[in-house]
Amino acid sequence: xxxxxxxxxxxxxxxxxxxxxxxxxxxxxxxxxxxxxxxxxxxxxxxxxxxxxxxxxxxxxxxxxxxxxxxxxxxxxxxxxxxxxxxxxxxxxxxxxxxxxxxxxxxxxxxxxxxxxxxxxxxxxxxxxxxxxxxxxxxxxxxxxxxxxxxxxxxxxxxxxxxxxxxxxxxxxxxxxxxxxxxxxxxxxxxxxxxxxxxxxxxxxxxxxxxxxxxxxxxxxxxxxxxxxxxxxxxxxxxxxxxxxxxxxxxxxxxxxxxxxxxxxxxxx
Amino acid sequence: xxxxxxxxxxxxxxxxxxxxxxxxxxxxxxxxxxxxxxxxxxxxxxxxxxxxxxxxxxxxxxxxxxxxxxxxxxxxxxxxxxxxxxxxxxxxxxxxxxxxxxxxxxxxxxxxxxxxxxxxxxxxxxxxxxxxxxxxxxxxxxxxxxxxxxxxxxxxxxxxxxxxxxxxxxxxxxxxxxxxxxxxxxxxxxxxxxxxxxxxxxxxxxxxxxxxxxxxxxxxxxxxxxxxxxxxxxxxxxxxxxxxxxxxxxxxxxxxxxxxxxxxxxxxx
Numbered sequence: 001x002x003x004x005x006x007x008x009x010x011x012x013x014x015x016x017x018x019x020x021x022x023x024x025x026x027x028x029x030x031x032x033x034x035x036x037x038x039x040x041x042x043x044x045x046x047x048x049x050x051x052x053x054x055x056x057x058x059x060x061x062x063x064x065x066x067x068x069x070x071x072x073x074x075x076x077x078x079x080x081x082x083x084x085x086x087x088x089x090x091x092x093x094x095x096x097x098x099x100x101x102x103x104x105x106x107x108x109x110x111x112x113x114x115x116x117x118x119x120x121x122x123x124x125x126x127x128x129x130x131x132x133x134x135x136x137x138x139x140x141x142x143x144x145x146x147x148x149x150x151x152x153x154x155x156x157x158x159x160x161x162x163x164x165x166x167x168x169x170x171x172x173x174x175x176x177x178x179x180x181x182x183x184x185x186x187x188x189x190x191x192x193x194x195x196x197x198x199x200x201x202x203x204x205x206x207x208x209x210x211x212x213x214x215x216x217x218x219x220x221x222x223x224x225x226x227x228x229x230x231x232x233x234x235x236x237x238x239x240x241x242x243x244x245x246x247x248x249x250x251x252x253x254x255x256x257x258x259x260x261x262x263x264x265x266x267x268x269x
Numbered sequence: 270x271x272x273x274x275x276x277x278x279x280x281x282x283x284x285x286x287x288x289x290x291x292x293x294x295x296x297x298x299x300x301x302x303x304x305x306x307x308x309x310x311x312x313x314x315x316x317x318x319x320x321x322x323x324x325x326x327x328x329x330x331x332x333x334x335x336x337x338x339x340x341x342x343x344x345x346x347x348x349x350x351x352x353x354x355x356x357x358x359x360x361x362x363x364x365x366x367x368x369x370x371x372x373x374x375x376x377x378x379x380x381x382x383x384x385x386x387x388x389x390x391x392x393x394x395x396x397x398x399x400x401x402x403x404x405x406x407x408x409x410x411x412x413x414x415x416x417x418x419x420x421x422x423x424x425x426x427x428x429x430x431x432x433x434x435x436x437x438x439x440x441x442x443x444x445x446x447x448x449x450x451x452x453x454x455x456x457x458x459x460x461x462x463x464x465x466x467x468x469x470x471x472x473x474x475x476x477x478x479x480x481x482x483x484x485x486x487x488x489x490x491x492x493x494x495x496x497x498x499x500x501x502x503x504x505x506x507x508x509x510x511x512x513x514x515x516x517x518x519x520x521x522x523x524x525x526x527x528x529x530x531x532x533x534x535x536x537x538x
Contacts (some may be wrong), residue, residue, distance in 0.1 A: 042517070133402070137520045146513030167520075174515040203330065208534050244415030246443040247309070251406045251436075254526040258521070261527050265477050266512060 040170030057096030136167025308438030405436025489495030
């Protein structure tokens with residue numbers, strides 16, 4: 001295990017540069033920080049390019065086991081002193097583990113096998129989600145409710161943004177995520193016989209009273225403007241969430257969670 | 270309207286100091302930023318101590334109306350140039366409106382009138398919510414689902430933290446929020462005949478299959494450790510959210526939203 005002792009080390013500079021989208025894109029790499037997140041990545045078939053550790057920050061006793069796993073795969077591991085690790089960390093309280101990993105890019109075609117195996121599943125299509133934290137929270141809810149996959153359509157948030165990774169607490173690696181465009185998405189959904197369901201305040205029916213038990217893609221738009229006209233046109237199901245308060249809106253991740261668990265409830269009852 | 274032209278102006282320094290909890294506590298003041306948020310505060314009976322504006326950042330045409338309302342109440346208004354307003358703003362894209370307001374402290378006794386008027390309401394009791402953003406999102410869901418109030422028990426997050434205000438998008442002013450301790454809370458719930466309902470993975474019954482139609486307080490604990498033993502002991506209803514994925518957890522605001530809308534669904538069906 002190599003030790004890094006200078007902040008000027010090119011590896012340290014590289015990690016910090018990966019906080020920026022253009023550097024992530026150029027290098028096709030991203031940052032995974034934290035024990036839980038790195039373990040989830042490894043367990044779900046993501047490979048690491050390198051691992052950076054700072055034993056002074058370790059919280060429990062299971063870090064050495066994780067590091068052993070990584071070394072076993074011949075991934076280089078670097079040890080950093082606390083002052084340098086704090087610089088590369090994205091957290092207030094780092095836990096002494098940070099990895100760099102190659103980005104994984106799935107496309108719609110990759111879903112075909114997955115879809116063939118499942119009957120009457122549900123999934124989420126997110127259009128124009130702006131905040132990385134919301135996208136990460138949506139991933140977490142997709143995992144919890146058992147959504148088959150998440151499609152990010154005409155993305156405006158990089159799914160490899162460190163705040164997506166953080167808010168997803170490792171579910172970025174458990175839920176298949178596909179980035180695509182409307183142009184590719186709509187024919188795909190049609191061919192696969194997946195109904196598009198739009199959540200919109202203008203719908204007549206409440207989400208708990210509409211049949212969501214067929215193959216369904218829950219379409220969620222951005223908080224401020226909602227779904228695009230094209231999405232609304234293509235949605236054969238339209239549902240609304242009752243708004244009883246004064247503010248008349250929900251956080252987009254909260255709204256998505258409600259849809260997901262309603263799809264699950266209908267399948268379980 | 271007075272113009273502020275120097276960053277060294279004591280008012281500018283005061284606003285920046287209010288980002289820190291000890292300064293908020295000392296002065297019993299907090300920051301409200303943004304058109305939507307300030308309007309919600311005024312419309313819901315919060316008074317402002319002062320308003321700071323930067324017309325160069327205004328997004329629409331309804332700002333002058335809001336400013337007129339504020340001036341009408343004899344609240345001092347100060348105009349700042351963009352470079353200074355950017356310093357006091359908490360946002361990436363400020364909208365040119367930021368206010369300072371006195372904190373409002375409700376206690377359990379203040380709820381009695383509200384409770385007397387309502388039959389079989391639901392509310393939330395949050396224990397140990399750590400992230401201000403989550404607390405703000407919970408407030409937003411409380412407003413949307415029609416919860417009667419939110420109780421923050423043994424707080425570890427200041428409800429006047431700027432990130433609570435921001436994530437709540439103004440619902441901090443529409444939903445009554447009470448800070449209290451377990452010692453005061455438990456006798457109060459008993460006296461008012463409000464059932465405590467704990468969301469916990471160890472529960473046997475799924476949340477959609479348990480009767481939540483009586484007066485109920487939905488108790489939510491922190492993500493990492495859940496509810497305290499005392500809360501678990503006092504909860505006559507225990508429910509769980511199905512976890513179908515690998516990560517086995519939901520964001521606490523997402524989980525709270527599910528509970529809230531289930532309580533609403535049962536009342537509407």
